Amino acid sequence: MHNQINWFVVITLVIFVATVSGQACVPSSTDCSFYSDCLEAAVPCGPNGYALGYGLKFCQKFKARSLLFSPRGRQWILSTTKCLQNALVPIASGEVVKTCSEIQDYAYDSHPDCYTQPGHSVCDLPITDWALILTIILDQLLNPATYQQAYQLIAFPVVHLVQLSLQNIQEALHFSLNLIARSIAYCIMSSQFNRFAFIASIVFVVHINGEKCVPSDDCSFYSDCLEAAVPCGTNGYAIAYGLKYCQKFEKNIARFSLPGREWVRSTAQCLQNALLPVVNGEKVLTCNEIRNYAFSSHSKCYTQPEHSICNMPFLDWIKVFVIISQELKDPATWKQIREDFHMENNHLAVAADKLQH
Structure with a gap:
């Protein structure tokens, strides 16, 4: 009787494990749990192993940002x-x-075929999708092992195509399509167009992550960095608000007083600094979320201790309102004004309290 019970338990466990494994370990185009529930469960390699440190991590990143891709890009993500x-x-x-x-190594060997499947190949994606891929995989690009892989596969054709210096090649490779290095090599050899697209991507990423994306009073940050990292079109925050009003203030800066000009320059840099996490991929946000995230930084940037709008002459305030007059119909603008006014009242309250004591 005892032996029969033991056999029953064993058979039950086998059926249970088979059932659970069968349900959980079916590859899916929309579910990333395969890496944690199947691969890592079968061969535990910890947080630095391929399953958790690479497969699960980037599966979730692509899933989170899939809506930002073109329809063809979204199909490529699902298929890959x-x-x-x-x-x-x-x-x-x-x-x-x-x-x-x-x-x-086994997993990496499968990447080229998966990235370049007939009908769903990375070679056929628009350049904007390539740019999105770069922002997602940015932190992996500094992995020496991946760098070596990319160097062996890509450096030689790049040298002959664009005659870059060794230093520029290294910079490009650090910010190249590292995770899809082998598929890119395939694309390079497939047509002249794909060669051009590949070179354009490398130049694009070096450009994006280089001097162009250092916050300053230069308005190109919004078009060349923020919009390039997360394309939201002409109605998105980067183009419709950030670039638009940065250029308006830049155009009219000579009309401001000296404190006003200092405020314009300081505020421009502060607003760009606030958006760096979005540009470099630390924060993954949709277009609507970027707008809200950016607006939430405005009050602090407008009222920085050394260059506050509160300290500008009254005539400068009028000039500010003239420049932003078109935005006064937007409820978000009035919300911003109320927040700024609230901050100013707080400053006055603190000053009054100090005088009383």
């Missing part, structure tokens, strides 16, 4: 996600036995 998981099923199921480092 499932393909990459399918390639790892033999390891998750135990058919193929690999160490943690071997799993990483």
Whole structure:
């Protein structure tokens, strides 16, 4: 009787495990749990292993930003996600036995075919999608192992195509399509157009992450950095608000008093600084979220201790209102004005309290 119970328990456990594994370990184009529930469960490699440190991480990143891609880009993400998981099923199921480092190599070997599937190839994506891919994988681009892989696959054709210096090549590779290095090499060899697109992407990323994206009183930050990182079009914050009013203030800066000009320059740099996390990919936001995130920084930038709008002459205030007159119909503008006024009242209250004591 005792033996029968033990056999029953064993059979039940086998059925349970098979059922759970069968349900959880089916590759999906929309679910990233395969990496944690299947691959990592089969061969635990920890947070630095391929399953958690790469597969799950970037699957979730692409899923979170998929709506920012073009329709073709979204289809590419779905197709590639499932393909990459399918390639790892033999390891998750135990058919193929690999160490943690071997799993990483095994997984990388599957990337080119998955990235360049017929009908869903990275080679066919618009350049704006390539730019989005770059912003998502930015932190992985400094991985020496990936850099070496990218260097071997990409450096040679790039040298001959654009005759970059060794230093520029290294900079480009650090900010190149590292995670899709092999597929990009495939694209480069497929047509002259794809060669151009690849070079344009490298130049684009070096440009985006170089001097152009250092906050300053230069308005190109909004078009060349913020809009390039997260394209939201002519109605998005970067173009319709940031660039538009930065240029308006820049055009009229000579009309301001000296304190007013200092306020314009200081505020311009402060507003750009606030958006750096979005540009460099630290914060993943939709277009609407970017607008709200940017507006939330305005009050502090307008009222910085050394260059506050509160300290400007009254005539400068009038000039500010003239410049932003078109925005006065937007409820968000009045909300901003109320917040600024509230901050000014707080400053006055603190000053009065100090005088009384």
